[in-house]
Amino acid sequence: MNRIEKTFQLLNNNGSKAFVPYIMAGDGGLDSLVERLQLLEKFGASAIEVGVPFSDPVADGPTIQQAGIRALNNGTTLKGIVAKLAEARESINIPIILMTYLNPIYAYGIASFVHDIQNAGVDGCIIPDMPLEEEDIIAPKLEAAGIELIRLVTLTTPIERIKQIATKGNGFLYTVTVKGITGVRNEFDGDIHAYLQAVKEVSPIPVLAGFGISNQEQMLDLTKNCDGVVVGSRIVDLFAKNNLAEMEQLMSIFKQKSNIV
Numbered sequence: 042m043n044r045i046e047k048t049f050q051l052l053n054n055n056g057s058k059a060f061v062p063y064i065m066a067g068d069g070g071l072d073s074l075v076e077r078l079q080l081l082e083k084f085g086a087s088a089i090e091v092g093v094p095f096s097d098p099v100a101d102g103p104t105i106q107q108a109g110i111r112a113l114n115n116g117t118t119l120k121g122i123v124a125k126l127a128e129a130r131e132s133i134n135i136p137i138i139l140m141t142y143l144n145p146i147y148a149y150g151i152a153s154f155v156h157d158i159q160n161a162g163v164d165g166c167i168i169p170d171m172p173l174e175e176e177d178i179i180a181p182k183l184e185a186a187g188i189e190l191i192r193l194v195t196l197t198t199p200i201e202r203i204k205q206i207a208t209k210g211n212g213f214l215y216t217v218t219v220k221g222i223t224g225v226r227n228e229f230d231g232d233i234h235a236y237l238q239a240v241k242e243v244s245p246i247p248v249l250a251g252f253g254i255s256n257q258e259q260m261l262d263l264t265k266n267c268d269g270v271v272v273g274s275r276i277v278d279l280f281a282k283n284n285l286a287e288m289e290q291l292m293s294i295f296k297q298k299s300n301i302v
């Protein structure tokens with residue numbers, strides 16, 4: 042069984058929810074990546090989404106854009122990230138999900154990319170600018186390597202298409218909770234709960250909510266109708282400020298026995 046599947050089975054058995062932090066690889070220097078992943082595991086992450094910096098991050102808001110610029114400026118490459126993830130796998134037990142736009146994968150070479158991330162112990166991959174219709178260029182290779190392709194749906198995806206996407210997938214379904222780009226929000230659309238319920242109804246795999254989530258109140262509210270949350274910009278910001286105490290406090294929300302450590 043894949044680490045992602047195992048994690049959700051455990052969460053389910055414990056009646057707990059997933060907390061999946063996102064970090065930008067290379068922000069703060071690639072040498073800090075392994076240590077940051079270890080910290081996130083210690084603070085109770087169920088899995089970690091590791092972002093690859095890219096020059097045209099179309100889905101990202103200012104916090105993650107800036108983190109990407111910092112990472113690119115200090116020379117972070119996809120090759121360097123994959124090498125660090127291999128190193129991290131020696132001490133990290135929870136699933137690692139690599140999030141990258143398609144272009145860096147192309148530049149790397151699709152077959153070598155899949156081969157190398159498999160060797161590095163990566164468990165899943167998010168490729169936000171790759172629509173379902175185009176995924177055959179990589180999806181079969183990921184599947185053969187035992188790496189879950191995590192697909193996204195949004196508030197504007199018609200329910201029939203959500204069903205189609207959800208039933209393709211393994212791992213979990215990433216449900217985007219805002220109409221727009223990443224970044225902390227104070228409020229969500231009024232119909233957010235109806236949307237999450239509708240997605241839950243058609244999805245055979247766990248449903249995670251992400252985009253705009255930054256505090257425990259939002260997490261408790263949204264997880265009434267889904268299996269967990271992804272938190273990006275807030276975590277990136279707390280790392281940038283080196284405010285680890287606040288990060289630990291934020292992540293303590295679902296901590297009881299919620300990971301496979």
Ligand SMILES: O=P(O)(O)OC[C@@H](O)[C@@H](O)c1c[nH]c2ccccc12
Pocket residue numbers: 063090092100101105140169222223224225251252253254271272273274275
């Ligand atoms: O930053 P937020 O609003 O908390 O959203 C999560 C998000 O950062 C992370 O999952 C992510 C960062 N870049 C992305 C691009 C597409 C999809 C998802 C992402």
